[in-house]
Structure formats: structure tokens, C-alpha cells
Amino acid sequence: MSRLALLLLALAVPLVQGRIDRVLGEFRAQHEALYLWSGEQVRRVAPGLEGLAADVYWLRTVQYFGGQRAFAGGKRFDLLQPLIEITVTLDPRMEIAYRYGAIFTAEPSPIGAGRPRDAVALLERGVRALPDNWALRQDLGFYHFLFLKQPQEASRILFDASEMPGAPYWLKSLAASVLAKGGDRATARRMWSVIAEQSAGQIKSNALLHVQVLDALDEADRLTKLVAEYARRGGRNPTSLEDLRRAGWLGRMPLDQSGTPFEYDQRTGRVSVSRRSPLWRPGF
């Protein structure tokens, strides 16, 4: 009898859990809390196990970032910085925490925390902790260029990185290109392609998305030029991009790589990436 009761109770657990999940939602965001805010505190709690504690905090960082990005309603990244700080204090040699932590921190909201200066500070800390690591210097240069729009500083750092043992041969030419061309799109595309090549998973997808954004901006510029040419020949702007297609200037209606049509402003003749597109970014 008691065995039967135990069996029934055991069977009831998944049923009740299923009901709770249906009521509260399967992927309900957990309330995130951080009880220890400094790496030094955590170090004192886990003497001799700092490496494992760093791994645990790094996994928590990745889960927290992924959870906020994917599931949280009002995306906040309040715990991101303390989590990364604890990770790199416990294990100052964890290169991945600097590199991926920087991208989590730098990307504009809602994709990331939108704090590029903090990301640069994190990479600077990484460069101090791992002075022989060219990849961290390379990223520091990239971030100065991509997020802080400081081509001169970026170029100087990239030159430094290119002089280090093991650095790829093209880093020097990239540094020169940054200095010569300032904030051009081709350089940015090259940097994001490098980040994509050197990373995996979400970070790779994110870098490839940036490349697609740049491609979309290039395509929008090309279409704007076509509109200008159409206006020069016809004396007025086309009413829509469909006019260009009818005139045989376009094979089909242009879409960006996400499959979203471009936006066209007849008054200014400007073609831009649609706000509905995942490739739209503010300020472009």
C-alpha cells in the first residue's frame, strides 16, 4: 500500500511541474542575484579552487547574457560587468572572458549592454594581464575603431599587435588601412570578418550579422545612386523603387539579406535599410 502511494506521489511530480510550467511559462526569466560582488571576495571563499570558481562564474556570465538577450522582457545587463569582473579576477589568464565579455558589454542595447567604454577598459585589463597576447590587442584596436570611432588610437594599437610574435601578417596592413581611410565601411567589414573567423556560436553569428549590416548599407547606397541617376535623366525622383524595376534598372525588387525590402524616401531620394529589418541600426 505504502509502495503504491510512493509510486503515485512520484508520478505526480512531473504532472504538477508541467502544470506550473504552463501557468508560469517554461522559460520564465529567473530572478538573478549576485551575493558576492567582487572577485576578491569570491577568491577568499574558494581557496585553492579559484580556477573552477572562475569557470563557474564564466558559465554564469554566458548564461546570464544569453538569458537576458533571449528571454528577459526588459533587457537589462546589470550583473554582466560584476560577473565578468569576478571571472577575470579569479582567473586573470582567461582570454575568452576578456574577448567575449567585451563583445557582450560593447554591443548596443538590446543586443548587448551598450557600454563600449567599459568593454575597452576590460580589454585593456586583459592586455595588462596577458601582455604577450596579440589577439587581445587586436580586439582592443578593433573596439577603438568600431565602437569608439577612434581610428588613430585603433591604428596605433593594431600596429603594436602586429609586431607581436604569432600575430597574423595582415594585421599591419589593416592598421595602415585604418589610419589612411579613417571610418570607412570596408575596414569595418574586414574587422568583423576577422572577429567572425576567430569566434564561434553566438559571437560568430553576431559578427556575421554586422557584415550583413554593412552589406545592406552598401546596397542602400548603391540604390540611392541609382535613384539620383534616374532623377538626373527624368527630372524627378521615382515614386517608388518599383519605377526603377519597370525601367529595367533593377532585375527584381531589392531586399536586404534578411529578406526585408529597403525603405525609399521620394522627397530626398534616399534609400535606406528598413526599420523593420533586423539589419537596421540607429544612426545609419
Place this chain on the structure above:
Amino acid sequence: MGTGGLSRVAAVAANTFRETVRERVFYNLLIFAVLMTLSGLLMARLSIRQQDKIIKDLGLACIDVFGIVIAIFIGVGLVAKELERRSLHPLLAKPLTRDEFFLGKFAGLGMTLLVNVAVMTAGLYLTLWTVESRPDPRMLKGIYALYLGLLLIVSLALLLSTLTSTTMAALVTLCLVVAGRFSDVIRNMRVVAPAVPDWLVQALYYAIPNFRNFDFKDRIAYGDPVPLAALGWVTLYAAVYIGIVLGVGARVFRSKDLV
């Protein structure tokens, strides 16, 4: 101690090894196997390019922590249990000295820990192999240092169990292990407490066993070399410290009133 003495120590050690390995170590290894398998499967998805390091960190931490638990909780019971069960008296009636019995108990648990560490190490290498990581023989040097630390803990647990109750002995041993891992804090104590006399800081620093000496885990995780000279000095440190602790322990045990 002559050849006869050594063979009697070996007999007690073999008996202790059989007892301890049969009772508890199996569960420890089972938990370790499950942990390592799960970590191997999950880390690739969760960690972003850190699976090697995390598996090494986790495996080494398990060897360390599980070893400490076995060393303390079995160590404090080795002699005390024999006293409680009164099984010591018939043993000592045989041609077996208390020193030989004491050393035999230490050696027996040392063997159990050796098997435990060896099996866990094999599990760690196997997990790394399943995630296509290149096996690094240098890991063995760090694991050897961990094992020396465990032997030191066994000797402390044995000594303390002859002085006080098993619960208190376990607690004090654990405190010593934790304190020994904070040796850097002890050494720099005067920075936060300048009033503490220097001789006291020095005395504490040298008296408390420095368990940091046995910790090469971060070097192993990053594939850094562990210099043989460092290993040699650590081995000597362990030998000296274990020698002192076992010497005091045997002396206390010898003078203990067993009636």
C-alpha cells in the same frame, strides 16, 4: 625498524586499504564518473571554447576535494574506530608495536587515496579524450603534488584523532586545510593588522602546513610546465612535514592509555 617491522606495517596497511576501499571509495568514484561524463557532454555547448580548461579544472578540483573529504573523514576514524570497537587490543597482543600500527594505518589510507587519485586521473584523461583534447602528460606532475597534499592531510587527521574526539579532529583538520590554503593571507597579515608582531606572523606562516605548495592546478589547466625542481622541493616539504606529524602522532599514540 627492521624487515619484520616493515612487513607488519605493510600487513596493517593492506588491511586498512581493503577496509576503506571496499566501504566508501566506490561511491566517490561513481559520483566522479557521472560528474565528468556530464561535464564532458555539457561543456562544449555551455562554455564557448573553454571546454578543455573547464574539464581540467573540474576534474582536478574533484580529485582535490574528494581526496580531502576521504583523507579527513576516513583518516580521523582509522585509529579511533579501532579504539571504540576495542579491536585494537587483540592486535597489539600480537607482535605488533603501536608505532607499526599507526604507520600502517597511514600507509593503508595513503594507498586508498592513491587508487582513488589514479582512477580519477584516468577518468579525467578519458573525458578529455572524448572531447578530442590532446592528452597532456604534464598534468600528472600537478596531480602528484595534489596527492602529496592529501598524504599530509591524512597524517594531520591521524595525529588529531589520537588527541581528541573524531568530530573535533575532523573539524580541526578541516580548519588547518583551509588555513593552509590562506598561507598568502597569513604571510601578508601585517598589511591589514600592523599591530600583530612579526614573529607571530612568521611563526604562524611556518607552523601551519602550506597547502598552496601542492596547488599547481592553474598551471596544469593552461598547459604550463611544472618545473621538476619545484616538485622536488614540494616533495621534500611534504616528507619533512609528514615525518614530523607522524612522529608526534606515534609518540602520542604510544603514550595513550588504551584501557
